[in-house]
Amino acid sequence: MKFALAQINSTTTVADNLDKVRDYAHRAAEAGAEFVVFPEATMSAFGPGLRRVAEEQVQSWRTEMAQVATAAGLSVIVGEFAISGEKVINLLAVYSPNGERRDYAKIHLYDAFGFKESDTVVAGEDPVVIDLGGEDVGLTLCYDIRFPKLFAELSRRGARLAIVSAAWGAGKGKVEQWQTLARARALDSNMFVAALGQADPEVSGVEVPKKGPTGVGHSLVSDPFGHVISSLEGDEALEIVEVDLGGADKAAEAIPVLTNAKLGY
Known part of the structure; x- marks a missing residue:
């Protein structure tokens, strides 16, 4: 499987x-990727007016995303928002070149480190x-990475690769936590984790809202044994990754953690 990681900074300007x-998707397609992954909140960075942006631009955004996937000839996986009453839904959407759209609503909301996502976002329920x-x-999506049972469930449902799309909050030790958690979820679920x-933004120079999670870079792909097979630094970048997902089967045979698990894990 060959795919692309598009580590970018989004702003509150949807256009x-x-x-x-559009630029990164076409570059990914030219490199032979089957799909390209963009961060959480690509549609609009977290910040004031997010609900208004979602309400006014969700339909045009989806139309444009479908066109990008079709024109590039690959699937586009991208963080976006929709409206749910007085709040928004934090989504990871998948746009296929054939016009199909699927999505995942973030289950674990980021009520941590002084930020309370649940004030403005409705939680999803289903893996x-x-x-x-x-x-x-x-x-x-993002904070989900701290919850191993979700990754165990994805693995039990047949996934050999899990995608984590994030706008990881900056702070002391946060890069190390991000890297450690990605490798740990790969290890404890017998999956590759992208x-x-x-x-x-301190590296890229892109102007983003000062409050809320704005990103730390350092995207990575871990194999099911916890080895980092691809990684980025802090700046905006496009990384092409090729993996043999058969490695997940080898990990499950060598270290059958999900088969051996007790206590409802």
């Missing part, structure tokens, strides 16, 4: 974010595994 998605190029792939976040 600019769309241009960036999601989708077919990408004949392979089952699990979808997750953890893709917003770039670090």
Whole structure:
């Protein structure tokens, strides 16, 4: 399986974010990727007016995303928002070149480190595994990475790769936590984990809202044995990754953690 990680910084200007998605998607397609992953909140960075942005632009955004996937000839996996009453839904959407759209609603909301996502966002309820190029792939968003049972469930449903799309909050030790958690989820679920976040605006120079999670970069792919097979630094970048998902089967045979698990894990 060959795919691309598009580590970008989004802003609160949807049109600019769309241009960036279009550019990175076409570059990924030219490199032979089957799909390209963008960060959480690519449609609009977290910040004031997020509900208004979602309400006014969700339909045009979805139309444009479908066109990007079709024109590039690959699936586009991208963080976006929709409206639910007075709040928004934090989504990871998958746009296929054939016009199909699927999505996952973030289950675990980021009520941590002084930020309370649940004030403005409705939590999802259901894990999601989708077919990408004949392979089952699990979808997750950001704070989900701290909850191993979700990844265990994705693996039990047949996923050999889990995607984590994030806008990881900056702070002391947060890069190390991000890297450790990605490798740990791979180890304790017998899956490959592709953890893709917003770039670090302090490195990229992109102007983003000062409050809320804005990204730390350092996206990575871990194999099921916890080895990092691809990684990025802080700046905006496109990384092409090729993996043999058969490695997940070898890990499950060598270290059958899900078969051996007790206590409801």
